[in-house]
Amino acid sequence: SxxxxxxxxxxxxxxxxxxxxxxxxxxxxxxxxxxxxxxxxxxxxxxxxxxxxxxxxxxxxxxxxxxxxxxxxxxxxxxxxxxxxxxxxxxxxxxxxxxxxxxxxxxxxxxxxxxxxxxxxxxxxxxxxxERKARKQRDAWTPEDLKALFASPVWTGSHPIRRSEAGPQIIRDAKFWLPILALYHGARLEELADLYRRDVWCDEGTWAVRIVATEGNGESGDRDLKSDAAERTLPLHPELIRLGFPAYIADTAPTPDDPLFPDLKPQGKDKKRGTRITRWFVEYRKALNLYRPGVSMHSFRHTAITRLSDAITDFRQERHRDHLMGHASSGGSEGRTRYDKGPGLKAAAATLALLEYPEFSLSHLHVATSTMTALAFSQAAQEGLELMGRSCTRSSA
Structure with a gap:
C-alpha cells in the first residue's frame, strides 16, 4: 500500500x-x-x-x-x-x-x-x-425509434422545465442540439458537449467544427480524445445549417472561450460536460416510454456510421467516412496511416451530406438562411473574427 x-x-x-x-x-x-x-x-x-x-x-x-x-x-x-x-x-x-x-x-x-x-x-x-462482438454490444437506432424520438416534446414543443411534457416552447439548448449533432455527425458525446466558439469557423461557405485535445483551466477539464485519429475537422451537416446552428453559436457563445453549451456545467473531477446529458437522455426517454435497453447517446454514432457506409459508393468516400468518424484510415499502408492528414473540407462535406434520415423531418425547425446568416455574421463582425466571417459573407452574398 x-x-x-x-x-x-x-x-x-x-x-x-x-x-x-x-x-x-x-x-x-x-x-x-x-x-x-x-x-x-x-x-x-x-x-x-x-x-x-x-x-x-x-x-x-x-x-x-x-x-x-x-x-x-x-x-x-x-x-x-x-x-x-x-x-x-x-x-x-x-x-x-x-x-x-x-x-x-x-x-x-x-x-x-x-x-x-x-x-x-x-x-x-x-x-x-x-464477450459479444463490438457491433453487438450496443444497438443502433431503428427508423421507428428516430421517428418517435424527434416527434417528442423537445423538438415539437415542451414545458420549459419538464421537457418530457408537451408545451409551447422549443428551447434550443444542449438537450435540443446534442442528439441532432450526434446523429448527423457520428461524433462521440464528449467531443460535442465540450465544444467552444473557437472550435467553429467558416471556410469559403463551408462551416466546420474542430475536434482537438485541449488542456483545461479552472472551469473546464482536459479534453482527451480516444485516439490520434479522433483529432479532426468536421464539416457541419447541411441539416445543422438549415436548423440555424451557426446562429445559435453566435448568440450563445459570443467570444472564443465561450462553451457552445453553457447549460451543461462541468461535473466530477474531470469536469466533463457530457455526463449530465447522458443521465437526462435516459430519464427523458423513460418518461415518454421511448427507452430501450442498449440504445443510448452513443448509439447515434453506430447509426450514423451504418447509414453513411450504406450511402457511399467509392474508396474516396470511405476515406472521408473514416476521417469524419475519427477512425484510422482503412487500407493500412504507412502512407495512409502516418502521412494522410485527412481530406479537404469541401470533399468531406460532400460525403457527409449523403447521410440522410428520410423517416423523420425537422423542417418545422428550419431557420431562414438570410436570417441565420445575418445573425451569425453581425456578431462575428463585431468581434472581428475574420476567420469566421469574411469567407462566409462572400459565399452568402
Missing part, C-alpha cells in the same frame, strides 16, 4: 491519466489489497492474481455504485449478492481490473521492486469469457 500514492503521482504527472481513470484504478488496487492482503510487492505471485480474478467475478454488476458499498469488504458484498441472486460483473470489467493491476506492477518493476519475469508471470496468460 505504500506504493499506491507514488504510483498515482506518476500516473497523473507522466501518463496524464484522467481523474475518472485514476478513480477506477484506485478501486482495483483497493480490491486487490482486500482480497490478497497487504504485502511487499515481491511477495505476490500468480496464485494471488488468479484468486483476485476469481473473486472479482463474484462481485455484483452494480458494485461500487451504492454508497453502502463504501468501506465494505468484497466478501461481505459477495455474500449479500449470493443471498439476492443478483447479476455479476462481466469478464470485460474483470479484464479491465487486470489491466489496471498490470499498470501498477509495471510501475513497481520500474522502481526495482519486482522483475519483468515476475510481473509477466502474475498478469500474463489469464483467460476470459468471450
Amino acid at each position: 505504500t506504493m499506491v500514492e507514488p504510483f498515482f503521482v506518476h500516473r497523473e504527472a507522466i501518463d496524464r491519466l484522467s481523474h475518472h481513470d485514476m478513480s477506477q484504478e484506485r478501486t482495483t488496487l483497493r480490491l486487490f489489497v482486500d482480497i490478497c492482503g497487504d504485502k511487499p510487492i515481491n511477495a505476490y505471485g500468480r496464485a494471488d492474481a488468479s484468486a483476485f480474478l476469481t473473486t472479482l467475478r463474484q462481485l455484483p454488476v452494480h458494485y461500487g455504485k451504492s454508497p453502502k458499498d463504501k468501506g465494505r469488504g468484497a466478501a461481505a458484498i459477495i455474500a449479500e449478492a449470493d443471498a439476492k441472486g443478483v447479476v455479476r460483473i462481466s469478464d470485460k470489467t474483470v479484464k479491465r481490473h487486470l489491466t489496471a493491476l498490470s499498470q501498477f506492477l509495471r510501475f513497481a518493476m520500474d522502481q526495482g521492486h519486482i522483475t519483468k519475469t515476475a510481473r509477466d508471470e502474475m498478469v500474463g496468460g489469464h483467460r476470459f469469457r468471450e
Whole structure:
C-alpha cells in the first residue's frame, strides 16, 4: 500500500491519466489489497492474481455504485449478492481490473521492486469469457425509434422545465442540439458537449467544427480524445445549417472561450460536460416510454456510421467516412496511416451530406438562411473574427 500514492503521482504527472481513470484504478488496487492482503510487492505471485480474478467475478454488476458499498469488504458484498441472486460483473470489467493491476506492477518493476519475469508471470496468460462482438454490444437506432424520438416534446414543443411534457416552447439548448449533432455527425458525446466558439469557423461557405485535445483551466477539464485519429475537422451537416446552428453559436457563445453549451456545467473531477446529458437522455426517454435497453447517446454514432457506409459508393468516400468518424484510415499502408492528414473540407462535406434520415423531418425547425446568416455574421463582425466571417459573407452574398 505504500506504493499506491507514488504510483498515482506518476500516473497523473507522466501518463496524464484522467481523474475518472485514476478513480477506477484506485478501486482495483483497493480490491486487490482486500482480497490478497497487504504485502511487499515481491511477495505476490500468480496464485494471488488468479484468486483476485476469481473473486472479482463474484462481485455484483452494480458494485461500487451504492454508497453502502463504501468501506465494505468484497466478501461481505459477495455474500449479500449470493443471498439476492443478483447479476455479476462481466469478464470485460474483470479484464479491465487486470489491466489496471498490470499498470501498477509495471510501475513497481520500474522502481526495482519486482522483475519483468515476475510481473509477466502474475498478469500474463489469464483467460476470459468471450464477450459479444463490438457491433453487438450496443444497438443502433431503428427508423421507428428516430421517428418517435424527434416527434417528442423537445423538438415539437415542451414545458420549459419538464421537457418530457408537451408545451409551447422549443428551447434550443444542449438537450435540443446534442442528439441532432450526434446523429448527423457520428461524433462521440464528449467531443460535442465540450465544444467552444473557437472550435467553429467558416471556410469559403463551408462551416466546420474542430475536434482537438485541449488542456483545461479552472472551469473546464482536459479534453482527451480516444485516439490520434479522433483529432479532426468536421464539416457541419447541411441539416445543422438549415436548423440555424451557426446562429445559435453566435448568440450563445459570443467570444472564443465561450462553451457552445453553457447549460451543461462541468461535473466530477474531470469536469466533463457530457455526463449530465447522458443521465437526462435516459430519464427523458423513460418518461415518454421511448427507452430501450442498449440504445443510448452513443448509439447515434453506430447509426450514423451504418447509414453513411450504406450511402457511399467509392474508396474516396470511405476515406472521408473514416476521417469524419475519427477512425484510422482503412487500407493500412504507412502512407495512409502516418502521412494522410485527412481530406479537404469541401470533399468531406460532400460525403457527409449523403447521410440522410428520410423517416423523420425537422423542417418545422428550419431557420431562414438570410436570417441565420445575418445573425451569425453581425456578431462575428463585431468581434472581428475574420476567420469566421469574411469567407462566409462572400459565399452568402
